[in-house]
Amino acid sequence: MQETDFQVTTSDRLDKLVADNVDTISRSQAKNAIEAGQITVDGQPVKPKAKPKVGATVHIALPDPVPLDLTPENIPLDIVYEDDDVIVVNKPQGMVVHPAPGHPDHTLVNALLYHSPLSSINGTLRPGIVHRIDKDTSGLLMVAKNDHAHQSLSAQLQAKTNLREYVAIVHGNFKEEDGTINAPLGRSPKDRKKQAIVADGRPAVTHFRVLERYGNYSLVACRLETGRTHQIRVHMAYINHPVAGDPLYGPKHTLKGAGQFLHARELGFKQPTTGEQLDFTAPVPENFAKAVRHLRQQAGLPVDKAI
Structure with a gap:
C-alpha cells in the first residue's frame, strides 16, 4: 500500500x-x-x-502497482546499424519506446529484448534506453547493448557532443532562415500532461533552420542541443510555429495524418569502444513524404526532390 x-x-x-x-x-x-x-x-x-x-x-x-512483465516479443525492427555495443533503430510512428502504465507491452524495448541483450543501467523497464522519442514521432534511436556502452552514450548526451537532428512540418511561414530557441522547460502548471516554458525549468536549447516554405506551412530542420521531454514540440509552439498534427501543442485545424509530423532524421555519436564517429540518416516515413509532396504541389515547388 x-x-x-x-x-x-x-x-x-x-x-x-x-x-x-x-x-x-x-x-x-x-x-x-x-x-x-x-x-x-x-x-x-x-x-x-x-x-x-x-x-x-x-x-x-x-494499492501497490501491479509489476509490468517485460516480455521479449518477436516484433519486426528496422535496424539501421548494429555492433557489439550499440543498436541504431528507425522507430516507426505509433510505437511506444518502453513499457509504462497504459502501455505494458508491444513496445520497442519488448522487440529489442527479443533481438539482443540490453544494458541494465535503467532498470527492468527501460533496459538499453539512453534517450527517447515520443510515441508519435518516428526516426532514429540509439540503444545500448551493455552497461559500458550505456555509460559512454549517456556521457556524450550530457556533454552535448552527439548529433540529433529532426525534420518537421510546422504551421506558418518564417521571416528568418534559421534561429535558436533558448527557453527552459518543465511540467506545465496548468496541465500535467504537458511540458511548458517555465522560469525554473531545465535548460533547453533548439537550433532550427528553414528548409522549404509552403505559405501556411514550413519544412524545418531542428537540431537538439539538449533533449528535454517534448522539447521540439514545445519550442516550436513557443515561437508560434507548432508542429503540424501535434495533438497537445498544435491547433486542431492541421494537416491530415496520424500524429505529429516530426521525424528524427539524423543521429551521430562516437562508438563507445573504438571512439569512431558514427553518423546515420533515416528517410521520413511515407505519410510524412506524402504530406510534403502535397504541400509542394500547392506551393508550385518541385514535388519529387529528396526531403
Whole structure:
C-alpha cells in the first residue's frame, strides 16, 4: 500500500488538489482513486468535485502497482546499424519506446529484448534506453547493448557532443532562415500532461533552420542541443510555429495524418569502444513524404526532390 498525506492550502476541487500536490498522480487518476474510496478528507470519503476546506487533511492510500512483465516479443525492427555495443533503430510512428502504465507491452524495448541483450543501467523497464522519442514521432534511436556502452552514450548526451537532428512540418511561414530557441522547460502548471516554458525549468536549447516554405506551412530542420521531454514540440509552439498534427501543442485545424509530423532524421555519436564517429540518416516515413509532396504541389515547388 502506498500512503501519503497533505494539507489543503487553497480552495479547489479535490481531484485537482491531489494532482497539483502529488507528482505521480494525474487528475484523471485522482478522480478514479477518489471514487474508489482510496482518497479521503479528514478521514471521510468525498466526491471528486468536493472542495475541502483550507487546513483539511487529504489522505491517499493507493494499492501497490501491479509489476509490468517485460516480455521479449518477436516484433519486426528496422535496424539501421548494429555492433557489439550499440543498436541504431528507425522507430516507426505509433510505437511506444518502453513499457509504462497504459502501455505494458508491444513496445520497442519488448522487440529489442527479443533481438539482443540490453544494458541494465535503467532498470527492468527501460533496459538499453539512453534517450527517447515520443510515441508519435518516428526516426532514429540509439540503444545500448551493455552497461559500458550505456555509460559512454549517456556521457556524450550530457556533454552535448552527439548529433540529433529532426525534420518537421510546422504551421506558418518564417521571416528568418534559421534561429535558436533558448527557453527552459518543465511540467506545465496548468496541465500535467504537458511540458511548458517555465522560469525554473531545465535548460533547453533548439537550433532550427528553414528548409522549404509552403505559405501556411514550413519544412524545418531542428537540431537538439539538449533533449528535454517534448522539447521540439514545445519550442516550436513557443515561437508560434507548432508542429503540424501535434495533438497537445498544435491547433486542431492541421494537416491530415496520424500524429505529429516530426521525424528524427539524423543521429551521430562516437562508438563507445573504438571512439569512431558514427553518423546515420533515416528517410521520413511515407505519410510524412506524402504530406510534403502535397504541400509542394500547392506551393508550385518541385514535388519529387529528396526531403
